[in-house]
Amino acid sequence: MKTLPGILAALSFSALAQVTTEDLLKGSPENWLSYNGSYASHRHTKLAQVSTRNIGRLVPKWTYQVEGAEQLQTVPVVADGVMYITQPNEVHAIDGRSGRPIWRYHHTPALRKGPNRGVAIYRNKVYFGTPDAHLVALDARTGNKLWQSKLAEAEDGYWCPVAPLIVNGKVIIGIAPGDHGLNGWLDAYDAESGKRLWRWHSIPKPGEPGSETWAGESWKTAGGNTWLTGSYDPELNLLYWGIGNPAPDFNGDMREGDNLYTESMVALDADTGKLKWYFQFTPHDVHDWDAVEIPVLVDAPYEGKPRKLLIQANRNGFYYVLDRVTGKFLHGTPFIKGLNWASGLTPAGRPIRVPGVEPTLQGNKVCPPTAGATNWMSPAYNPNTNLFYVVALEGCGVNTKSVDTFRPGGFAFTGTGYIESPREPWQIYVRALDLTTGKLRWEYKQVGSRRYGAGVLSTEGGLLFAGDDQGMFTALDAVTGKSLWHYNTGRRISASPMAYSFEGTQYVSIAAGGTIMAFGLLEAER
């Protein structure tokens, strides 16, 4: 953009060449080719046209109203200026410069299960999961349906909110929900034909390693779903995916044991789906703290030696640093102040439980609440500041326990009539943590915000974009956390921002309510 503008302008008329494995490996700042923007899931754009210096001139460039949309959670994927967004049952292709629609695919049967978090793109196809539990491949240029593969029986209660991940010509995709006692897995499909290549079951069957962590028949209705997109290390050829809660969520009596591999980070061989290692954050969870939060892969010195790290700010309130080659626990510390369910972590990373916080008939107060210290909203890592940014919730809940019986057909199997009615208000913060120690460097209080949902985006221009439930889209100074710019989108934000560039203009985009918005400088600096 800054060099050879004439040549680039001449080339730039031809949009959407095929997205290749090479493109996905190398990444290009102009494009945002996957849910998390890159395999390492830093959510840090190398685009620097918009920076701390000129942020005051950031203005809305266009608005795209998604007909019928409620609270979008889609993260736009952009390839050569064409943006792909989703809502349940639908994919829309949009001109990323003008916001004008190009095509729309509507999936039938149009079940009303949501949300949907976005597409994956590879060659000339876009892929998305549907409320009737299918993986659908569309022609990226027209939205023509090319094939669909059944992930699971929708009648059993399964559905798919997951943005798929493309790895070496395979479409990697997970499933929901665990709260119905439906067991989870991670799947790989051939991107060309839709044929399933492997399936890794997150709940081991009797006789398999880990099956000893489930009492009796409890493994049959055990949960462990895979409903958020993971990360990938091409050197190790390992996929990293967070696994959801065990079922019934709040009553652990009938599932004595650690309940592997629920509430774990797993590393799978991308070619075979074989388990390489796992680390369980919350053994025998009784608070529905799905460990699906995005694993962020960073190569950084740790205790003086370069190390391949995996970072996760977990819904249970702890910030974890793991060695992603071996799965070894290196460090963990709370990233919320009010955490009350564990007094700390053992040297192996196992929580030291505080008695009296588990759900009972009357209910017990637990902090963080079931909604979690964080959740699906994306964190980010900025290699320049070496800070990890996460949206954190300070607050508590009251969880009750009841006896529940599994019923097939998609009924809740949670073991509670649970209520979350804290006396004290919940409060949302954007927090910047030191990468390896997890120490708080700064925080930005989103005054008035109680419900979370908006993730963050880090930029090479020294900015951190964040949103909140009041509809405010803000740019913070990545070093200090100071608010530098804000825009009122007018509706609660439940999605994570991303950035792309086209024809020399950098855009920052986010779904706010049922609207996609794109921002750019009033006059782009070339």
Place this chain on the structure above:
Amino acid sequence: MCVTMLYKAAGLTLILALHVAAQPAEEGRILYNKSCTACHGLDGEAGDRAPALAGERRFRLTADNDIFDAIRNGINGTLMPPTSLKETEIRFVVAYIRSLRATALDTPVKGDVEAGRAIFFGKAECSKCHMIAGKGGLLAPDLSNAASERKLAVIRDALTKSRPFPLRGYKPVRITTARGLIAKGVVKNENNFSVQLLDTGGRLRLFDLSEVASIDPEPELAMPRDYQKRLTSTEFQNLLAFLSRQSERQPGNGR
């Protein structure tokens, strides 16, 4: 078809299963052309004094009972008189009118479907622009569900009659940029400030109109409308049979 229609008329309840409907509809067509064409047009077209029965939506009585009553009793305030047909005959006419309104999938079509497939992907070159079930081109609509979305007459007309204006999302144009580059393709969307083009190379191209010198029609990309001449009558009928079976649902299973 497993659709059953229930009539209650003159205290008589009759269930007519439409899987034998081809015959009643044909009976009905003969009765219609004899009894109704003083006002309505032949074969359900618009007539001198009355509208087409398979025409614009605003003319339609939608429920079978309504059509039945209109034929038996006439329509007050219009020229439509009561009929002298017997009730069984009225039901045949209702079946015929229903068939006029059915999508291609639910309309009996003569011809060899497999031979039609060969024509679609071969001699007629339809698949150069159209796609069915993931096979074919991109410049024209995907026809995987064509028979559920279109009436047989619409499909036949698309093959034989020119359109007054191109289908939205498929207007064939040639775009000349201010730099003198030329792009040919179909317009997916446009307004006063931008155009989104799918070019003949299968690439989406996004133009800001400030970069565009002219946008002109590109007739060479337009759909040919003379398939009755390009194909033999057997080939044409087979193609029609093939297109009228392209659906994501089974015949008669509703929407």
